[in-house]
Amino acid sequence: MFTIFMFTIFMFTIKNNFKAFWIPLSIIATTLIVIFLLGSILENMQKTGVNSKERVGIINEMNHPYKDEFDKMFEGNELKKILEITCLNENEDVQLLLEEGKFHTIIEAYYLDGKNSINVSTVYPESYVLAIATNFTQTANTVTMVMQNQGDMNTLEKQYNNKILKTKILEKGNPIGLDYYGVVSMLQMIAILGIIAVYAILDDKTKNIFPRIKTAPISNFNIIAGRTIANVLYITFILVVIATLASLILGVNWNGNYLVILTVFILFSFIITLLGMISAQLTKSVTASLGVIMGIGSVLWPKYSGAFSPFIKSTIMSYVSPNFHAKNVLFATIYGGSTKTIFEGLVFLFIIAIVMMSIFTIIERSKINDSI
Amino acid sequence: MVVVKTQNLVKRYGDLLALDNVNFDIEEGQIVGLLGPNGAGKSTLISCITSISSYDSGSVEIFGKEMKQKAYDIKKDIGIVPQDLSFYPNMSAYGNVKFFSSLYGFKGKKLEEQVKKALEFVGLWEKRKQKPKKYSGGMKRRLNIACAIAHSPKLVIMDEPTVGIDPQSRNHILDSIRTLNRQGATIIYTSHYMEEVETLCSHINIMDNGRIIASGTKAQLKNMVSDESTLEIELENIAFNIIDKIKKIDGVVEAYIDNNRLLVVLRGKNIDEILLAINESKGSIVSVNMKKCTLEDVFFSLTGRTLRD
Numbered sequence: 024m025f026t027i028f029m030f031t032i033f034m035f036t037i038k039n040n041f042k043a044f045w046i047p048l049s050i051i052a053t054t055l056i057v058i059f060l061l062g063s064i065l066e067n068m069q070k071t072g073v074n075s076k077e078r079v080g081i082i083n084e085m086n087h088p089y090k091d092e093f094d095k096m097f098e099g100n101e102l103k104k105i106l107e108i109t110c111l112n113e114n115e116d117v118q119l120l121l122e123e124g125k126f127h128t129i130i131e132a133y134y135l136d137g138k139n140s141i142n143v144s145t146v147y148p149e150s151y152v153l154a155i156a157t158n159f160t161q162t163a164n165t166v167t168m169v170m171q172n173q174g175d176m177n178t179l180e181k182q183y184n185n186k187i188l189k190t191k192i193l194e195k196g197n198p199i200g201l202d203y204y205g206v207v208s209m210l211q212m213i214a215i216l217g218i219i220a221v222y223a224i225l226d227d228k229t230k231n232i233f234p235r236i237k238t239a240p241i242s243n244f245n246i247i248a249g250r251t252i253a254n255v256l257y258i259t260f261i262l263v264v265i266a267t268l269a270s271l272i273l274g275v276n277w278n279g280n281y282l283v284i285l286t287v288f289i290l291f292s293f294i295i296t297l298l299g300m301i302s303a304q305l306t307k308s309v310t311a312s313l314g315v316i317m318g319i320g321s322v323l324w325p326k327y328s329g330a331f332s333p334f335i336k337s338t339i340m341s342y343v344s345p346n347f348h349a350k351n352v353l354f355a356t357i358y359g360g361s362t363k364t365i366f367e368g369l370v371f372l373f374i375i376a377i378v379m380m381s382i383f384t385i386i387e388r389s390k391i392n393d394s395i
Numbered sequence: 396m397v398v399v400k401t402q403n404l405v406k407r408y409g410d411l412l413a414l415d416n417v418n419f420d421i422e423e424g425q426i427v428g429l430l431g432p433n434g435a436g437k438s439t440l441i442s443c444i445t446s447i448s449s450y451d452s453g454s455v456e457i458f459g460k461e462m463k464q465k466a467y468d469i470k471k472d473i474g475i476v477p478q479d480l481s482f483y484p485n486m487s488a489y490g491n492v493k494f495f496s497s498l499y500g501f502k503g504k505k506l507e508e509q510v511k512k513a514l515e516f517v518g519l520w521e522k523r524k525q526k527p528k529k530y531s532g533g534m535k536r537r538l539n540i541a542c543a544i545a546h547s548p549k550l551v552i553m554d555e556p557t558v559g560i561d562p563q564s565r566n567h568i569l570d571s572i573r574t575l576n577r578q579g580a581t582i583i584y585t586s587h588y589m590e591e592v593e594t595l596c597s598h599i600n601i602m603d604n605g606r607i608i609a610s611g612t613k614a615q616l617k618n619m620v621s622d623e624s625t626l627e628i629e630l631e632n633i634a635f636n637i638i639d640k641i642k643k644i645d646g647v648v649e650a651y652i653d654n655n656r657l658l659v660v661l662r663g664k665n666i667d668e669i670l671l672a673i674n675e676s677k678g679s680i681v682s683v684n685m686k687k688c689t690l691e692d693v694f695f696s697l698t699g700r701t702l703r704d
């Protein structure tokens with residue numbers, strides 16, 4: 024099945040891809056600009072899809088005299104305007120409530136190792152509660168409120184890195200928008216690179232290389248496999264470059280499990296490559312294929328699937344959108360989401376890849392190659 | 396050995412019968428011409444022989460084995476020069492030839508050697524670093540050939556390799572084809588220039604409307620029409636009784652004067668006697684021209700049309 028020729032085709036494709044260096048260069052530059060624009064300038068307008076009123080859930084396990092004080096604080100008239108507070112049962116799953124978008128912020132107050140502690144988990148970009156809690160732990164002399172038993176600001180920030188989204192702490196830190204748009208914009212922009220897969224299929228036809236390839240002692244499978252692998256690795260490479268640059272230049276947070284991140288990159292690149300190859304076969308035209316890729320890869324998949332929402336919410340489109348699942352897995356690994364979220368997302372990405380590969384194979388088999 | 400053998404090959408494009416029961420045999424070492432007007436089905440026949448296109452019925456054997464899509468052991472010994480230029484215009488000529496011959500399993504030093512040989516063969520070695528899009532038409536045609544022969548194929552199939560280029564480049568290409576043949580390659584050469592086919596090919600197949608309407612050596616084909624030829628002699632002073640004298644010579648079918656030219660239709664080889672007769676009657680010869688029967692005449696007699704129609 025696999026022969027040395029596949030490697031020949033692979034090397035040839037890689038070389039050609041890197042020769043047209045202006046394509047990835049412009050994609051990389053544009054993506055970084057988009058991340059920056061959406062992340063820092065549009066952040067205030069878009070609020071990362073979060074309502075202006077912060078939905079706060081309180082789980083109070085404290086049987087402590089300061090409990091009243093604590094409750095009173097959130098009952099203040101001013102705070103009522105910006106907070107929507109609900110008391111929750113002790114046995115609620117905090118992670119799930121946040122992931123489902125039912126709450127922006129959850130305060131857990133509990134008694135641990137002889138200390139009164141609160142733990143604030145939030146997905147809200149400018150969480151008032153977090154600001155108050157931070158202030159409170161720093162200034163209160165009479166009350167010891169420990170953030171998971173660690174009181175200083177640095178560890179506080181670290182704690183929140185581990186939440187679903189890194190939170191913008193009011194006085195300092197990077198805007199959450201950059202971290203957020205760093206992931207979703209990159210996935211959206213990279214779809215355009217599906218065009219190199221279009222070229223891989225249509226180049227032979229437009230440049231009339233077809234008769235030579237068809238008369239060479241090499242199977243169609245090897246040619247397509249060689250090219251596909253080359254293009255997948257190429258797109259993955261560009262994704263890594265964008266992620267690294269976004270982290271170095273814009274400070275976007277990628278502190279997750281690198282193996283999971285790389286797996287998402289590879290699967291996503293594979294899906295984008297297949298999208299390019301399928302549209303090339305169906306439209307037989309580079310321009311039309313570019314339209315299909317932009318329409319599906321850059322609009323339909325990211326925009327109408329909830330891939331742009333910070334929450335794990337599902338529409339019908341969500342199931343077929345690789346952007347949606349890739350985003351879920353990436354956010355989950357970077358911000359300490361559940362293993363279930365990571366696993367589910369990867370499985371969905373895998374299924375989408377398999378389905379697209381089958382579609383491609385069916386079209387490839389059925390087409391009649393009479394072109395000389 | 397029979398290199399290519401097709402039996403009752405039929406290929407349809409919708410209602411159009413592009414190949415109509417084609418039977419085609421090629422012996423090892425031949426240069427076989429495939430001559431026919433535009434749309435005769437020459438390129439289609441080549442595509443079917445090489446498994447580029449599928450066909451509806453019939454069979455194709457190459458080197459005595461059944462030719463199929465997956466017959467890689469046959470394919471490795473075939474080189475094809477497509478009618479339309481077939482290479483990457485933005486990649487150097489060297490890169491092109493190297494890529495295509497690497498598809499035939501050549502690697503490293505051997506690959507470089509083969510590429511060099513092919514580019515030198517078509518006279519492009521000096522310009523190997525240039526991109527073909529900057530080449531002239533003739534150079535592109537030569538590169539098109541180089542890409543097909545770098546893997547030293549035993550069977551080279553050329554589909555109008557000289558179309559649209561100047562006579563000098565054309566002669567260069569025709570010479571290279573003869574050299575290839577001397578080096579042992581069997582060659583199928585497609586063209587609608589009958590002069591080319593006539594000078595190059597030992598065997599000729601004439602195609603029209605998807606059928607091979609005649610095949611054989613040059614002499615065999617011409618004999619199909621007639622064995623007559625016309626001798627055209629330009630004279631300065633013509634004695635009128637010469638016509639009668641010449642008509643008495645053995646083998647002369649017809650003789651007449653047109654302006655100051657004497658035209659003699661004859662069968663066989665009695666030119667000496669005719670010239671002697673003119674000398675005797677004190678005619679002074681300006682030029683002599685032997686008009687032989689051409690493939691054009693063969694095609695005309697078979698179809699009632701000319702090749703360029």
Ligand SMILES: Nc1ncnc2c1ncn2[C@@H]1O[C@H](COP(=O)(O)OP(=O)(O)OP(=O)(O)O)[C@@H](O)[C@H]1O
Nearest residue numbers: 393395408413432433434435436437438439440587
């Ligand atoms: N892909 C195709 N689809 C439909 N018809 C085709 C196709 N390819 C060729 N034909 C038709 O088949 C016939 C034979 O074409 P072919 O290209 O074999 O002719 P040819 O002898 O090579 O002509 P030329 O000298 O112009 O190259 C023509 O009538 C052509 O219109």
Ligand SMILES: [Mg+2]
Nearest residue numbers: 437438478554
């Ligand atoms: Mg043709």
